[in-house]
Amino acid sequence: MAEQLDYETILVETAEHVMTVTLNRPEKLNAFNQRMCDEFSQLWDHVRHTSDVHCVVIRAAGDRAFCTGVDVSDGIAFDPNVWSQQDPGVQLSPKQNKVWKPVIVAAHGMTAGGAFYWINEADIVICSDDAQFFDPHVSYGRASVLEPIGLARRIPLGEALRWALLGLDERMSAERALQIGLVSEVVPRDELWARAQEIADIIAVKPPVAIQGTVKALWGSLDMTRSGALAAGDPYWQLSNPMGKPMVDQATFKRPEWKLR
Secondary structure, eight states, X not given: OOEEEOOSSEEEEEETTEEEEEEOOGGGTTOBOHHXXXXXXXXXXXXXXXXXXXXXXXXXXXXXXXXXXXXXTTOOOOOSSGGGOOOTHHXXXXXXXXXXXXXXEEEOBEEEGGGHHHHHTOSEEEEETTOEEEOOGGGGTOOOOHHHHHHTTTSOHHHHHHHHHSGGXXXXXXXXXXXXXXXXXXXXXXXXXXXXXXXXXXXXXXXXXXXXXXXXXHHHHTTSOHXXXXXXXXXXXXXXXXXXXXXXXXXXXXXXXXXXX
8 A cells, every 4th residue: 555645845655665756846847945855854764764665766747857956046044154054965865864775766857956966876867868967057157066076976077077067058968868877778758757666666676685785885885995895895795694594585586587778
């Protein structure tokens, strides 16, 4: 039975261990305001502490945009003390909230600026063939910093710099995003949500301890040397297979019908 959670700026539904989060400000091109930031803080806390959630899909309502960043007309509530201010990504980003359950982003239409708080920390990103990725910061005289820093961990540095420095004068197509590894799959617009759900369903039936250990180990390795990451990874496979007892019965395990991508 599907679980319904009540929010103002997002729609949230959980069924079959998959939580689907829909950005729901289409009249604002799904730009985030302080209310959405606060709701994502609450959401990530719920995801962390709810064992029924094995995987999360983030998508967006409306035809025009996945998200165009911060809602400048509504804004974010910054502390008046500059040294106490907090970037919106601290609330919006799954990994900054210590969520190690897989996050899948399904982007469409305009995907800009602060939308990359979700994309940069997603485990799988797919998009529709109408997706366009761009960053407006420098065009408005603002330094583009945190989003491209995160992006440079996913794609070649030169591509991240081009995305940030050209501002509103250039948009990255879905085809180019696939070529550089920003997304792993491009699908027709009317198939986007179903494909994201299909991927999530495949992940959600796997043992959650093994899945979360995989996510945490790989993300943790980004801040380490190769040898340090290998050493730090030892506890993860041990914890996911305690005392040598497999979590899947090999005798009854049914191999899936694999697909070639």
